[in-house]
Amino acid sequence: MSDKQQGFSSSFGAIMAAVGSAVGLGNIWRFPYIMGQYGGGAFLLVYLAFVFLIGMVLMMTEFVIGRRSQHTPAKAFVYNRPDRKGWRFLGYLCVFTCLMIISQYVVLSGWTTNYIVDSATGTLASLQTSEIGTHFSNFITHPWLPVMYLIIFTVITAVIILGGVQKGIEAVSKVLMPVLLVLVLVLCVRSITLPNSSVGLSYLFSPDFSKLSGEGVLAALGQALFSLSVGMGTMIVYGSYIPANDNIFKTAMLITASDTLIAVLAGVAIFPAVFSFGQDPASGPGLVFQVLPTVFNSMGGIGTVFAVMFFFLLALAALTSAISLLETIVAWLCESSSVNRYKSTIIVTLVVLAVGSVCALSDGLLSGVKILNKSIFGFVDDLNSIYLPPICAIGTVIFFGWQMKKEDIIDELSNHGALKIGYFKAFYFLVRYVAPIALLVVLFTSIYASLFPNN
Numbered sequence: 001m002s003d004k005q006q007g008f009s010s011s012f013g014a015i016m017a018a019v020g021s022a023v024g025l026g027n028i029w030r031f032p033y034i035m036g037q038y039g040g041g042a043f044l045l046v047y048l049a050f051v052f053l054i055g056m057v058l059m060m061t062e063f064v065i066g067r068r069s070q071h072t073p074a075k076a077f078v079y080n081r082p083d084r085k086g087w088r089f090l091g092y093l094c095v096f097t098c099l100m101i102i103s104q105y106v107v108l109s110g111w112t113t114n115y116i117v118d119s120a121t122g123t124l125a126s127l128q129t130s131e132i133g134t135h136f137s138n139f140i141t142h143p144w145l146p147v148m149y150l151i152i153f154t155v156i157t158a159v160i161i162l163g164g165v166q167k168g169i170e171a172v173s174k175v176l177m178p179v180l181l182v183l184v185l186v187l188c189v190r191s192i193t194l195p196n197s198s199v200g201l202s203y204l205f206s207p208d209f210s211k212l213s214g215e216g217v218l219a220a221l222g223q224a225l226f227s228l229s230v231g232m233g234t235m236i237v238y239g240s241y242i243p244a245n246d247n248i249f250k251t252a253m254l255i256t257a258s259d260t261l262i263a264v265l266a267g268v269a270i271f272p273a274v275f276s277f278g279q280d281p282a283s284g285p286g287l288v289f290q291v292l293p294t295v296f297n298s299m300g301g302i303g304t305v306f307a308v309m310f311f312f313l314l315a316l317a318a319l320t321s322a323i324s325l326l327e328t329i330v331a332w333l334c335e336s337s338s339v340n341r342y343k344s345t346i347i348v349t350l351v352v353l354a355v356g357s358v359c360a361l362s363d364g365l366l367s368g369v370k371i372l373n374k375s376i377f378g379f380v381d382d383l384n385s386i387y388l389p390p391i392c393a394i395g396t397v398i399f400f401g402w403q404m405k406k407e408d409i410i411d412e413l414s415n416h417g418a419l420k421i422g423y424f425k426a427f428y429f430l431v432r433y434v435a436p437i438a439l440l441v442v443l444f445t446s447i448y449a450s451l452f453p454n455n
């Protein structure tokens, strides 16, 4: 039996692997600052609605498509609708999206890996506050350092994929996810026991509906999809590995709840500390690579320990997400060619290293290169945040809601009649109407906002 058909060995392993995919840079880094930026508790309410009503629903559709077909995107769509072979193009688009996302993801993960080293060796601790920003910009514009760390991170990811679905992905996730939870909890305790931590908590949680603009609502939906790793076929591949008698609804619910909990805990670990040391809550890379090092330095000697813990936490979260992205592409290549898993992993890794390195150099050696007036990284970022994931997600819900047979869906969700699926009517309504409309609105509004930024 090939490794792919083997799948995960247990429900716990399946859940840990999928939580590993979901919990990533999006949770620890991005979620906290967008939550703060768009009105704290107000944003959280909208986010919760999207994450459960659209994100989780999309995750269930991907699990059904994957587990029923036992295939990767492309073949998985065609299996579920054999008379419409054209749907395979949606599969190709999903795989391409994973390639673009991982190429950008390994750049940020490489930065994170570098910061583990910089904090462990005391380099960060030796910097004056005024030097922290320059240290970061020197690093990202360096001619080869960002590429070196990107290679280290990507190779670690590839080695785990080479270990296989059970002995690589599942085994690693079962260990790393609990470690990640412990780390985030330790950082939370440190953060909320600092003086004036309540200022940060209220920045994060007190609902300010005046800050929740239309832009905030769009950001909430985009973040919900990205955070749950849905809309690019990853959960189709993991779905094909889920044990046959697992309850898809319960599994998706657990993953969604864990992902959301970790995102909120990350906010609690970050903002009280930021405010306690009188720092500004920055957004984007500035928060993690400039503001937080300043915060850790202000804690004195022990700050180094927390700095190492934080960057390690971020790297672990990134690793299990990168694994799922790489696995999606590798599994697809294995299935659609005669190339075996080992060679597929090598080939895909080389492609990711090439595209990723070009992105990594976009602030340094390649800073003169522009695509449609953007830096290379900026261009890939636009593809990944505005265009590709929503297009794949829309394709997936339309396929599921309007092309797949309803009886097949019921059969898969109920494990061939063994489970009661009282939620089905509501679920089917969400997939057929609510999700496509919401996603189309997001797609068109964000395209419009990016083309006409001043309106």
Ligand code: PHE
Residues within 6 Å of the ligand: 021, 022, 023, 024, 025, 026, 027, 101, 226, 227, 228, 229, 230, 232, 234, 321, 322, 324, 325
């Ligand atoms: N969910 C991951 C995060 O929050 C990112 C990701 C997206 C991983 C899509 C896999 C697929 O960082």
